[in-house]
Structures are given as structure tokens and as C-alpha cells.
Amino acid sequence: MASPAAQKRANVVVSRLIPPVLLGAVVYASYAVTKPLCIDYLIHPLPSYDRGPRVGAGAAILTVYYVLLIPMVVTYLHLYYHVLWNPGYLPIGDQKLQDDQSDENEKKTKKSHRRRHRKSVRKAESEKTTQSDTDVERGLGPTSGGVKSESDLDLESFYTKDVFVCQQDGRPLWCSTCCQYKTDRAHHCRELGRCVRKMDHFCPWVGGVVSETSFKFFIQFVVYTCIYCTFALIVSAYFTAEIRRNTGGANPYWCVCIGLSALFAFFTAGMTLSSVQMGIFNITTIENLNRRTAVWTLAIRVPEHMLDRLWDTQSPWAPTFPMVSYPPEASTPGQPQETNPSTERHVFAILHTQPGENPFDLGTPIKNLRQVMGHSIADWLLPIKQSPCADHSSMESHYAFGPVVTRLKQEAGLVPPDNGAVPTTPHSGRNQPEKNTH
Numbered sequence: 001m002a003s004p005a006a007q008k009r010a011n012v013v014v015s016r017l018i019p020p021v022l023l024g025a026v027v028y029a030s031y032a033v034t035k036p037l038c039i040d041y042l043i044h045p046l047p048s049y050d051r052g053p054r055v056g057a058g059a060a061i062l063t064v065y066y067v068l069l070i071p072m073v074v075t076y077l078h079l080y081y082h083v084l085w086n087p088g089y090l091p092i093g094d095q096k097l098q099d100d101q102s103d104e105n106e107k108k109t110k111k112s113h114r115r116r117h118r119k120s121v122r123k124a125e126s127e128k129t130t131q132s133d134t135d136v137e138r139g140l141g142p143t144s145g146g147v148k149s150e151s152d153l154d155l156e157s158f159y160t161k162d163v164f165v166c167q168q169d170g171r172p173l174w175c176s177t178c179c180q181y182k183t184d185r186a187h188h189c190r191e192l193g194r195c196v197r198k199m200d201h202f203c204p205w206v207g208g209v210v211s212e213t214s215f216k217f218f219i220q221f222v223v224y225t226c227i228y229c230t231f232a233l234i235v236s237a238y239f240t241a242e243i244r245r246n247t248g249g250a251n252p253y254w255c256v257c258i259g260l261s262a263l264f265a266f267f268t269a270g271m272t273l274s275s276v277q278m279g280i281f282n283i284t285t286i287e288n289l290n291r292r293t294a295v296w297t298l299a300i301r302v303p304e305h306m307l308d309r310l311w312d313t314q315s316p317w318a319p320t321f322p323m324v325s326y327p328p329e330a331s332t333p334g335q336p337q338e339t340n341p342s343t344e345r346h347v348f349a350i351l352h353t354q355p356g357e358n359p360f361d362l363g364t365p366i367k368n369l370r371q372v373m374g375h376s377i378a379d380w381l382l383p384i385k386q387s388p389c390a391d392h393s394s395m396e397s398h399y400a401f402g403p404v405v406t407r408l409k410q411e412a413g414l415v416p417p418d419n420g421a422v423p424t425t426p427h428s429g430r431n432q433p434e435k436n437t438h
């Protein structure tokens with residue numbers, strides 16, 4: 001049984017090897033359709049076939065084949081680019097960077113010591129030179145010059161939104177491997193050792209992790225590949241049957257083409273169905289694993305005009321749900337306290353969904369699909385624009401929330417109900433009042 005580290009390395013190696021194999025399969029199929037089928041059998045039949053030319057059929061098949069091939073190749077290249085160079089990683093936390101640098105320095109020091117030891121055995125006077133090597137290695141390392149995270153995700157990037165996914169105490173989710181807060185729907189990828197925004201799955205077929213930056217192109221790729229493979233399968237199978245009827249033989253190129261296209265058509269049809277289903281439900285493959293039982297804990301901002309009455313535990317409006325207040329009140333000694341905490345506070349109600357509810361479901365399949373595919377026909381067909389869900393500029397939340405969150409707000413009395421009536425009780429939570437401050 002391979003160790004997890006070896007398994008991870010194997011996954012990454014396989015993910016780098018498969019793309020060239022796929023390229024080879026496409027080149028082979030293109031040759032089989034173009035030369036042995038269309039040119040040597042239909043347009044200029046070889047004497048061995050003993051039949052007249054069918055130029056129209058050959059030209060039509062070639063045209064359709066390459067028209068279908070182009071979108072498949074373009075979407076694959078676009079997908080591959082985003083998987084490799086824009087995978088949607090979250091930044092690594094300062095602590096993790098420091099630990100990594102310490103480990104690296106330790107390794108270098110040990111290596112340097114071993115080298116010095118070997119040199120001292122051979123030549124005692126080389127000790128001074130070896131010491132200077134150590135200093136040079138430290139100075140030229142890739143993380144030299146102090147540890148700095150790429151762009152640290154601080155609490156402010158959460159509590160300045162109106163809603164975010166949180167832990168029971170109201171803090172954002174935390175990745176203990178990356179030592180970093182996780183934005184909503186982010187998942188730690190074991191194979192890559194990084195947290196990835198709205199990670200869907202690790203896919204060796206495209207060389208890495210499919211996430212919010214690449215899921216749209218992934219759907220386009222599997223759809224176009226399925227259409228392309230189905231066409232290649234039909235053409236190869238049709239003329240193989242014809243040649244068997246007429247001559248009793250078979251062309252080996254066409255037979256291989258049937259095998260390859262059938263395999264990939266079947267595989268991509270399954271991927272198309274499952275990916276579109278994920279898009280329709282606005283859920284990732286990872287979230288889907290416990291879709292029916294998952295309970296989401298959400299920090300939902302309490303409107304400022306409700307703050308005073310909610311803080312008063314004697315008030316009939318006092319909440320029965322836990323609350324958390326940001327920014328953290330513990331300040332560095334010597335720094336001034338906030339002068340007007342009532343207006344500066346970001347107070348959140350900590351609320352839970354029912355088991356199996358998806359707060360990101362926007363209510364209709366088309367609204368959910370638009371979050372991934374875009375808002376126009378061109379967006380759906382062409383691999384150009386990023387998915388709307390990859391835009392995090394909204395101050396409401398990292399990802400759009402749907403009717404589940406609206407209902408939670410209404411039940412908690414944070415917004416009026418749909419019919420506009422003033423709620424007789426401000427909440428329906430069952431928890432005892434509790435205030436968390438971080």
C-alpha cells in the first residue's frame with residue numbers, strides 16, 4: 001500500500017502525463033479520419049476498394065470533423081491554462097510560510113553540515129569556505145529577505161461581507177494545514193497541498209484541480225468532447241460496417257478509432273451529466289458528497305438599526321441565537337480604542353441551515369447555471385469569460401446566497417417577512433442568547 005505522500009506524488013505525475021496521451025489520441029483519430037477514411041476510401045478510393053469516389057461525402061465528413069475538433073481543442077487549452085496558472089488558490093498563511101522556511105533552512109543547514117563534514121575529512125582547512133557557502137545559500141534562497149504571505153486573508157475580508165460561512169463560534173472556517181482562514185466553499189486539496197476556492201475535484205485528465213476559475217471551461221470541454229467523439233464513433237462504425245459487408249475485411253485505423261471514440265464518448269457523456277447536474281444544483285462535487293446531511297453554519301449580519309434592541313437581553317426583541325461581533329475588541333496596547341463602537345461594530349447572527357439545505361442554491365436551475373456559465377449565449381458557448389461566481393467584489397458575500405438565507409434572516413427577525421407584515425416575534429431560533437467577541 002503506497003503512503004499518502006507517494007499517492008499524492010503519483011496523482012500529480014499522472015496528471016502531467018495524461019494531457020500528452022490525450023493529444024496523441026486526438027492526433028491519431030484525426031489521421032484515421034482524414035487519410036485512410038476520407039481520402040483513401042471516399043475521395044480518391046484506393047484500387048483495392050474497387051469502388052467509385054464519393055467526394056461530397058468525404059468533404060462533408062472532413063468539414064464536420066474539424067469544425068467539431070476546434071472547439072474541443074480550444075476549450076481544452078483554455079481549461080489547461082486555468083488549471084495550471086489560475087487555479088484559484090487561497091494564499092498561504094504567515095505561520096505556514098514561516099514553518100516552511102524554517103524547514104527549508106533546517107534542511108539546508110543539515111545539507112551544508114554534511115558537506116562540511118565530508119570536506120573536513122578530506123581537507124581540514126576548507127572549513128572557512130564551507131561556512132561562507134552556508135551564508136550564501138541562506139541569502140539566495142527563494143524565500144530570503146523575510147517571510148511575507150502573498151495576500152493574507154484577514155478577518156476583515158470576512159466581516160465586511162453581509163454573510164459568510166463560519167464555525168460554531170462565528171469565526172470563519174480555518175485550514176490548519178495552510179494556517180489560513182478559508183473563504184466560503186474553499187476546500188483543501190490534498191494532492192496540491194493548497195486551499196482552492198470553490199474546488200470541484202482533482203482531475204488528472206486536465207492536469208490539476210477544477211475550481212471556480214475552470215469549472216465553466218471543464219463543462220464546455222466535456223460537452224464538446226462528447227459531441228466530437230460521438231461523431232467520430234458514428235463515422236468510423238458506419239464505414240467499418242460498410243467495408244465488412246462489401247469486402248469482408250476491416251481497416252485497422254478505423255477499428256482503433258472506434259475503440260478510442262467509444263471510450264471517450266462514454267466517459268465524457270457521464271462527466272457531462274454529472275457536471276451539468278452540479279451546475280443546476282449550484283453545488284460542487286465535494287459538497288455533493290454529504291449534500292443530504294450537511295448543515296451550514298452562517299454568520300449573517302444584523303442590520304445596524306436593530307443593534308441596540310438586540311444587545312439588550314431584557315428587551316422582548318432580544319435574540320435567542322448566538323451573535324459575534326467584529327472587529328476583534330482586543331487591541332494592541334497603546335493603540336486607541338474605537339470612539340463609537342455602536343456604529344463601528346459588525347454584528348452577526350450565527351444561524352444554521354436545516355440538514356440537506358444548500359444556501360447557495362439560488363432557487364432555479366437557470367439562475368444556478370448562470371453563476372457558472374455566464375449570462376449570455378456567447379458566454380455559455382465560448383471559453384472566454386470567467387464564471388460570474390469567480391467575481392468576489394460583491395460586499396454581500398463571497399458567493400451569491402439563495403432563498404435559504406432569506407428564510408433564515410426572516411426567521412431570525414433580521415428582515416421583514418415576504419408579506420411585509422411586522423413579525424410578532426423577532427426570531428424563531430431555539431438557542432439561548434450568547435455573545436462571542438473576537
Ligand SMILES: [Zn+2]
Pocket residue numbers: 175176177178179187188189193194195
Ligand atoms: Zn488548506
